[in-house]
Every structure is written in structure tokens, then in C-alpha cells.
Amino acid sequence: MIKPFIISALTTDGFIAKDTNHAAYWTSKEDKARFVEITKRAGVVVMGQTTFKTLKNPLPGRLNIVYSLNETFDGAETTTDEPAILFKKLEERGFKEVAICGGQSIYTMFMKSGLIEKLYLTVEPIVFGKGLTIFNQDIDFKLELVSEEKTPSGTLLLEYKVLK
Numbered sequence: 001m002i003k004p005f006i007i008s009a010l011t012t013d014g015f016i017a018k019d020t021n022h023a024a025y026w027t028s029k030e031d032k033a034r035f036v037e038i039t040k041r042a043g044v045v046v047m048g049q050t051t052f053k054t055l056k057n058p059l060p061g062r063l064n065i066v067y068s069l070n071e072t073f074d075g076a077e078t079t080t081d082e083p084a085i086l087f088k089k090l091e092e093r094g095f096k097e098v099a100i101c102g103g104q105s106i107y108t109m110f111m112k113s114g115l116i117e118k119l120y121l122t123v124e125p126i127v128f129g130k131g132l133t134i135f136n137q138d139i140d141f142k143l144e145l146v147s148e149e150k151t152p153s154g155t156l157l158l159e160y161k162v163l164k
């Protein structure tokens with residue numbers, strides 16, 4: 001079975017962005033390096049069109065899949081598939097893992113599906129006061145902390161397993 005995971009960077013007060021158009025330039029070099037390593041291992045990244053538009057280019061060396069009802073993009077496949085359907089299609093194409101890369105609407109839809117196995121969360125030593133949370137609907141899962149690493153600059157690199 002394909003292993004889907006969420007990967008996200010959070011402020012210490014729990015936000016993924018100040019607003020919907022706020023790009024994730026504020027994350028540490030260690031977070032960016034982990035993001036590249038883990039998403040390249042998966043080979044496929046999934047995101048909403050708002051997040052995709054915050055990137056300068058499609059993420060290289062990975063299949064980019066973008067959720068949109070309205071638009072298509074160069075360098076990416078567009079989809080409207082439910083999570084289970086998308087995972088089945090990716091599994092048939094030989095992928096062993098799939099990285100769910102945001103933003104809020106996509107993280108929420110996939111976490112609600114109950115199919116997410118892991119969360120790679122980075123907690124950066126920065127606060128925004130208000131902004132977008134990672135999820136915005138009623139969700140109730142228990143997690144197990146599998147690994148933790150603290151960088152010299154105080155970034156926490158956390159890996160959680162979703163308990164089923």
C-alpha cells in the first residue's frame with residue numbers, strides 16, 4: 001500500500017502562513033533541506049493551486065500534482081480526485097509514498113480522509129499572532145511522536161505516526 005504523509009512547517013504559535021498568499025520563505029534552511037530530502041524520496045508532491053502559485057517553478061525532480069477545479073499549470077498534473085482515488089492511481093504508477101504539501105484546504109481534506117500515515121512537522125521559532133492553521137475543520141486523531149531533532153538555531157524537526 002502507498003504511504004501518504006503530510007509535510008508542513010508551523011510557527012511556534014501554530015500557523016502555516018499569515019494569510020492565503022503568504023509564501024513559506026520564513027522557514028529555516030534545515031526545514032527546506034528536510035522538505036527536499038523527504039519529498040524527493042516520495043517522488044510525488046500534492047498541493048492546492050494557491051500553494052503551487054507561491055512557488056517560482058514546479059518542484060524539480062518530483063511529480064507535481066495540483067488540486068484545482070478551474071486551472072491547469074505547466075509542469076504539473078491537475079486533479080480533483082478524492083484522496084483514496086488519487087492514492088490508488090499513484091500506487092498503480094509505482095509510487096510507494098506521497099507527500100501532501102498543503103495548503104490548509106489540502107491538509108484538511110487529506111487528514112479528514114483518515115488515510116494519512118505520518119506527519120513531518122517543523123516547528124520554527126517564530127510567531128505570527130494570527131494566520132492560517134494547518135487544519136480548519138473538526139479532526140480527531142491521536143499521534144505518536146516517532147522522532148525529534150532540534151537544530152542549533154532552535155528549529156524542531158518532528159515526525160509523527162497517525163495512530164489508527
Ligand SMILES: NC(=O)c1ccc[n+]([C@@H]2O[C@H](COP(=O)([O-])OP(=O)(O)OC[C@H]3O[C@@H](n4cnc5c(N)ncnc54)[C@H](OP(=O)(O)O)[C@@H]3O)[C@@H](O)[C@H]2O)c1
Nearest residue numbers: 008009017020022048049050051068069102103104105106
Ligand atoms: N507552512 C507550510 O508548510 C505551508 C505549506 C503549504 C502551504 N502553505 C500556505 O498555505 C496557504 C495556502 O493554503 P490555502 O488553503 O489557502 O490554499 P491551497 O490549499 O494551497 O489551495 C486551495 C485551492 O485548491 C483547490 N482545491 C482545494 N480542494 C480541492 C478539491 N477537493 N478539488 C479540486 N480543487 C481543490 C482550489 O482551487 P480552485 O479554486 O482552482 O478550484 C482551492 O482554491 C499559503 O499561504 C501557503 O503559503 C504553508
